[in-house]
Amino acid sequence: MTREEILKLDRANVVYPWVVQGKGEPLVIDRAEGIYMWDVNGKRYIDFCAGLLCVNIGHGNKHVLDAMKAQMDKLCYVGTQFATEPKAKLASMVAEVTPGDLNHVFFTNAGADAVENAIKAVRWATGRQKIYSSWHGYHGATSGAVTLTGDPRRWPSEPGIPGVTKYFYPYCYHCPLGYKDNQSCGTACLQTLKAQVQMDGPKTIAAIFMEPIIGTNGIIVPPVEFVKGVRQLCDENGILMVSDEVMAGWGRAGRWFGIEHFDVVPDIITTAKGITSGYIQLGAMIWNDKVHEVFTQRPFVGGLTYQGHALACAAGVANIEVYRKDNLIEKSRLDGEYLHGKLKELMDRHPSVGDVRCKGLWACIELTSNRATHAPLAGYADCIRNVSGEFTKRLYALGLYLFAKWDFLFISPPLTITRAEIDESIGIIDEVLGWTDSLIGR
Ligand SMILES: Cc1ncc(COP(=O)(O)O)c(C=O)c1O
Secondary structure (H helix, E strand, C coil): CCHHHHHHHHHHHCCCCCCCCCCCCCCCEEEEEECEEEECCCCEEEECCHHHHCCCCCECCHHHHHHHHHHHHHCCCCCCCCCCHHHHHHHHHHHHHCCCCEEEEEEECCHHHHHHHHHHHHHHHHCCCEEEEECCCCCCCCHHHHHHCCCHHHHHHCCCCCCEEEECCCCHHHCCCCCCCCCCCCCHHHHHHHHHHHHHCHHHEEEEEECCCECCCCCECCCHHHHHHHHHHHHHHCCEEEEECCCCCCCCCCCCCHHHHHCCCCCEEEECHHHCCCCCCCEEEEEEHHHHHHCCCCCCCCCCCCCCCHHHHHHHHHHHHHHHHCCHHHHHHHHHHHHHHHHHHHHHHCCCEEEEEECCCCEEEEECCECCCCECCCCCCCCCCCHHHHHHHHHHHCCEECEEECCEEEECCCCCCCHHHHHHHHHHHHHHHHHHHHHCCC
16 A cells, blocks of 8 residues: 555544543554665654653564464464463563562553553552652553653643642752752652651552653653662561562563662562564563462452453563573663763753763754753643654654654663664664754744
8 A cells, every 4th residue: 555545544533641632643653674764655754752661672583483473373272271382481571570579460551551450459569558659650541540640641630639749850850949050959859759658648559550760751860869768668567669660570671670770679660672572562560479378368350351361471571582692781771871971962062952861772853942941942731832843743754753842852772782773773863853943042
């Protein structure tokens, strides 16, 4: 089919997420390999965001495809009450790569339903109802997960589920407590959270959810003391700590899981994306021994028709083999340092770049209209200007895709990317940042 024929059908029948229908004109992608994707007219694009920050091992990996094909010939799916080799194998491999005693895997279809099940689990395990999550976190689009979400994607779903309270995450570039630099504040954000918990009744709180590094709200890396302090606060009060690693996991931040940067072990991890690198949908909620013990005494009343899907688990097993064989986790850490250096150079050259944040091959360029005040260029929520739309259009013309929204340009390539390919991609972004520079002061 031609591009026009596909778009005609697409326009008529496909409902797109998050946007007003019928307005955009998507690229029509035909195939993908490694870090590249091609549209139906044969134009090549660098996938500098690994799809929606998930294709960690790159597109078309033969080892994973062969494993999936072999599994398909044998068994795609059976009821969740049966054991299968791929399910058992993947659960044991997940337990090996997660920190501490996070040994017990409840498979889901994606990230949001992993979070939904974690909401259930923490409430039943503690007998408490209250859940804390941060103003800067994103946890998914289903009703519980979106209630835990702090950003404007939550607004249309309000009032949401009961019992959810928000805390301020240490977003030092726009410090919610008004500090001008993150050297002088000590751990003011942690003290604020502690005071909030104290007033709320520490023994009434089931769990504190956090992204160990904030993903879709700007790759915000918190101070180590903050994360350690949250763990301590949880330990002192019988509160469970949930690390949402849907995006931060699987090498994206240069460790198997983002929380490892803080030398902290949570009670529950929720994850998805890089577990299969998007070759097929799969998510997981992972319990430590303490949480698991509760559910050896009574049932965990929850389940999903497709959980532990044999084909998806086979893809997960093969993915972990690729991460290991190609040393991708360590590569992400080292190449992330290289990428960070390149981003700092961009910041030196472009006044419209307010901040660059990077951990592993996972980064954000935050745009600004005023470096001194950190004022936005596009704005949060209802944009002042739709900079991201125009920015991505200009990148497409030059053969690069990245995910952009509000003032954020996200960089999250397949972990297989070479340094030469990083240089080429940064060169394209460099060119388009000339356009955002030109907007300042208008
Ligand atoms: C931290 C985090 N949690 C949960 C989700 C939701 O995952 P999914 O879109 O697979 O439901 C996302 C998606 O980007 C995420 O980044």
